[in-house]
Amino acid sequence: MSAEIITQLPPTEADEAHVKRIWKAFWVLLILTIIELALGLTIYYIEMNPDYSDLLVLIIKGVICILTIAKAFYIISIFMHLGDEVRQLILTLAIPATLFIWFITAFIADGASFRNLRNTDAGSRKYVQPKEFHNVPLEAPAEKKEKKLD
Amino acid sequence: MQTAIAKTKTKMWAGGRSPFNVSYGKLMMWFFLMSDSFTFGAFLISYGSIRFSLNHWVDHNYVFNEFPFTEAHLPLAFVSLMTFILIFSSVTMVLAVHAGHKMNQKAVEKWLLLTILGGLAFLGCQAYEWTGLITGQHEVLVNGVIEKWGTTVSHNPWGPMVMHNGHFVATPGPVAFGGYFFGITGFHGFHVFTGVIVNTIMLIKTKRGDFAKRGHYEMIEKAGLYWHFVDLVWVFVFLCFYLI
Numbered sequence A: 001m002s003a004e005i006i007t008q009l010p011p012t013e014a015d016e017a018h019v020k021r022i023w024k025a026f027w028v029l030l031i032l033t034i035i036e037l038a039l040g041l042t043i044y045y046i047e048m049n050p051d052y053s054d055l056l057v058l059i060i061k062g063v064i065c066i067l068t069i070a071k072a073f074y075i076i077s078i079f080m081h082l083g084d085e086v087r088q089l090i091l092t093l094a095i096p097a098t099l100f101i102w103f104i105t106a107f108i109a110d111g112a113s114f115r116n117l118r119n120t121d122a123g124s125r126k127y128v129q130p131k132e133f134h135n136v137p138l139e140a141p142a143e144k145k146e147k148k149l150d
Numbered sequence B: 001m002q003t004a005i006a007k008t009k010t011k012m013w014a015g016g017r018s019p020f021n022v023s024y025g026k027l028m029m030w031f032f033l034m035s036d037s038f039t040f041g042a043f044l045i046s047y048g049s050i051r052f053s054l055n056h057w058v059d060h061n062y063v064f065n066e067f068p069f070t071e072a073h074l075p076l077a078f079v080s081l082m083t084f085i086l087i088f089s090s091v092t093m094v095l096a097v098h099a100g101h102k103m104n105q106k107a108v109e110k111w112l113l114l115t116i117l118g119g120l121a122f123l124g125c126q127a128y129e130w131t132g133l134i135t136g137q138h139e140v141l142v143n144g145v146i147e148k149w150g151t152t153v154s155h156n157p158w159g160p161m162v163m164h165n166g167h168f169v170a171t172p173g174p175v176a177f178g179g180y181f182f183g184i185t186g187f188h189g190f191h192v193f194t195g196v197i198v199n200t201i202m203l204i205k206t207k208r209g210d211f212a213k214r215g216h217y218e219m220i221e222k223a224g225l226y227w228h229f230v231d232l233v234w235v236f237v238f239l240c241f242y243l244i
Helices: A011-050 A056-079 A089-098 A101-119 A145-150 B004-010 B023-053 B077-100 B105-135 B176-207 B210-214 B218-243
Strands: B138-142 B146-148 B161-164 B166-171
Touching: A011 A056, A011 B077, A011 B218, A056 B077, A056 B146, A089 A101, A089 B023, A101 B023, B004 B176, B023 B176, B077 B105, B077 B218, B105 B176, B105 B210, B105 B218, B138 B210, B166 B218, B176 B210
Parallel strands: none
Antiparallel strands: B138 B146, B161 B166
């Protein structure tokens, strides 16, 4: 019985390159994640300032989204080996996935429209966004803000 | 006539060969993952839709700032640990698949075991995080009285801050937060749990020598596809709940 069992295949140069590629993908993912975390912390420190720029935060969040898509691409093409499959299979999976473009756009727009209706009483008054409050650091209640309100 | 048939037989879709150049099982795993990505997509997009429709949402940097063995509030620290664990377990899985291609049973066992440990570590982290959120005691101003709430599917103590007796206190936030957070991370955690079970079965089958007898380790590849998908989903859950 044991004679039938195929034993380990000898390593080849292609294997070495393949393992190298896997580790390279790992480092790329790790570095992208660290950049994302750094940007996330940047937002945290920007928002500590009571009058921060909304546009700046929005841009940073956009960059984080793009980095996430890059990470997803690496996971799918290298870890899941989709990059090595035939074109037909890649397209069979990629074309339905483009539905997500509509899916995200439509439903985010829907949410934004709902907020617009909420803040204009369904279009009957001018758009008024309730004064927004931000969480202050838990340990030290922000003195600046308190003075402002007094 | 005879030649015509012979010609069509060699075409991609004429039968006798796989147009996708993968086995039935792997192709179906891909289709399952495609449908599963739409399930997760629907959850996350509905979360985004609700979040866009509200004027106030929770500030994730204050909700998720606990870290084991320390009282300090560290935003992003614990969740980055969870992310690194999952990325690392994805690498060990892909190395297990590679070892399977080389029919190297010992290496498959080693990498699969590390993957399972990574999955269990992730689940442990998630259990810690959930416990911290649910049992946490946060001051909330409810109808003029200060109460202590944890974060659950029915209570959200992370609403807008208001002045009360000379200091800032939170008011109840949108209830949807708890439902979406526990629902989506719970659904993802369930996937991780399933992946750990599948990988454990694969480890047992490898140890028994089932795949060596069969002559190929394709089952490891299928389990690997599922495991990477779990990692892929986490990338987006991480983005939607902790980063933006």
